[in-house]
Amino acid sequence: MKKTILFTLTLALSSAVAAPKGEITVWSWDVAAKALEATIPSFNKKYPDVKVKVVDLGNQNVYDRGLAGCAAGGADLPDVYSVENGEAEVFWARFPDCFTDLTTLGAGKYLKSFPAFKWTELSVGNKRYAMPWDSGPVVMFYRRDLYKQAGVSVSSIKTWDDFIKAGQKVNAKFGGKVKMGVIGNGSDDEWFRMLANQNGCFYFDNEASEVTINKQGCVDALTTIKKLMDAKLLSVGDWGGQITAFKKGDIATSMFGAWYEGTIRSNGADLSGKWGVYAMPASKKGGVRAANLGGSALALPASSKNKEAAYAFIEHALATNEGQIAMLKQYGLVPSLLSAAKDPYVAQGQKYWGNQKVWKTILDTLGDVPAARGTQFFQDARQVMIVVQADFLAGKYKTAKEALDAAAKQISSITGLPIAK
Template sequence: MKKVMLSLSALLLAGSAAAQDLSGTITVWSWDAAAKALESTIPSFNKKYPNVTVKVEDLGNQNVYDRGLAGCAAGGQDMPDVYSIENNEAEVFWSRFPNCFVDLNTKGADKLVKNFPAFKWTELTAGNKRFAMPWDSGPVVMFYRRDLYQQAGVNPANIKTWDDFIAAGKKVNAKFNNNVKMATVANGQDDEWFRMLANQNGCFYFDNAAKAVTINQPGCVTALNTIKKLYDAQVVTTGDWGGQITNVKAGKTASAMFGAWYEGTIRTNAPDQKGKWGVYLMPASKAGGVRASNLGGSALAIPSSSKNQAAAYAFIENALATAGGQVTMLKSQGLVPSLLSATKDPYVKTAQPYWGNQAVWQTILGTLGDVPQARGTQYFQDARQVMIVVQADYIKGRYKTAKEALDDAAKKISSATGLPVAK
């Protein structure tokens, strides 16, 4: 027994010594709320590693991406110790600059794989290497105005499929004389609704092996058909990012479907609507179908040029691989955890006053394990630009069927990327 206790003491002392050994300064690049969220984890990190100084630099989203590309192209010059990267842009770096970032498996990330949902690793992995650790995620849900639904006689518990959603939208149209719509879609500006619905149906621009274009596969056809049905039924309106927020503030939209990070967007832009909003699962394409998807999400990576990689990894591990770190960021800035153990934190079950005292995080995070994997690849933006145009043209009636529209999109994406269209 004494030997066991001595061994345990030795391990604790060794761990403490290792913490003391980490010192110096690490710089973190991030943006906006994400930067503030990372700053909120510094106190807990410094309790473990008091000799490490962390400097979080808020450079703005586009600037972080642009400076990262420039730094990697220059062989790692002028790069931070910790780099924030959006999942759908990550593979641009792994493909163009395979030596720019540290394989986190060499730091211990391979032991953490099962701690995160599989879909979060898809775009962060190249071959046997893991170049970034999952940070926040964007599980998709439907945010809705409790008061508007109630006035129109709509019970969100009865909305289980997209057909149910359309039926509810017709009630909203009738009640508010078409002045309130069920949702605002960025048709012609973005294809985010298509991506959410395609992911829900197990389809995306490319296959998960990143070897073929799959945008014209059945799940994607169903997704595009659904959007057309929403427009044909006149239950949605059109608006860009700013227009969507304007409609929320003005009470002209009864719902908003987005990744869960939109919770903060609604809450901060419409503080006067406190208590009027709620959340329910996105409708399924058919009865009993999947009611989960993902839109957005980021990760943290370590540039190979970092002179303090051990401290950088310790910072990432504290922020992302501990429930304490992830929940701190959820409380601080509403960043949705990817870490599965964080879904069991008591805070997740806490009633949120803005959301009518609904425990919205329990509903939102409960979908993580159901999200199908999807891969943006290094060609994500190429495919997105094609699909924005094709979706808008299909809604206008320039294609006879969704399959015809997506066959055309597949050909254009194949031409732009050099990847074959899957058969």
């Protein structure tokens, strides 16, 4: 009898400890904020005594106020903080005590629940300062009708050389008026980042100790972009210009992180059924057909007064199929959680995409994405590469290697990191 009473009392006490209460505030932006709000009803079924307030501050404002809050010792920060992977290491490097090591709250058990590349920028040694949220597995969004008119079969495109051959058919069919894609040359280097990541290369090595932008994988990436430009397969446009191009039918393909699915669907509602998706071409036959562009995470400021509730919310939103699929269904945020790929919703055909099972196509690439390290110098390196890429395509450098050697010297000078041998 005493054992039974003791067991019941222990169970009651453990339940009390495991049930967080109170109010938490979450900072995020735009569709990401709306997606987090979509997880609150199911979260409150588990934790009815926690009130969640999501505040949409806008992307830049979240970043700026996060830096200011950390600089002020954690003042005025929320309980849950949204951070883009590419900018995350700025916080860990400048303010190592500003955020909670989530392994102290139990996040260690989720290390294998997400692809390794998603943890790279969120970790310092054995500490995990944020949990992976959405990811940006790169795919080719293509116009079924335009490909068909040009006699292009998606199944024939396995390498970038195959993509060039397909583009030549599109050029011939439409007299050069329809391009195979749009590149943000002069305004961004996203094509370079996607192709370099595919080749296992990036601005820096994964230890964040050396500049690696002139390694062979990056050289191959920039060389491929030059081939595409020389073949007159790409037009040039910024973010808005790319949207205008696909709305007008001036491009047959958009290569982006999978989060672009929502951009196409919301800006091209009248094109329902005309779009499809396929994996990005490989650099060579049998090569990797995967990369990542973008993606975010959720961190827990050390100054939070309700860490238990904050972590419970992060865990529910990001480490359960329920939370991740809710955000995918309603707002097209692509899960990083590997088990979400097995959810029945992922296997459903999507009407807008010609009833193709696009989420399966997209999520099946996650495990193949090579890891890349943005480091705290991501934006510095990106600004250098935007200029170098534009100069190379304009003929300032004779070879991609020469261009990237110049980029490496500039990045090394700015960051103080040595150039890899």
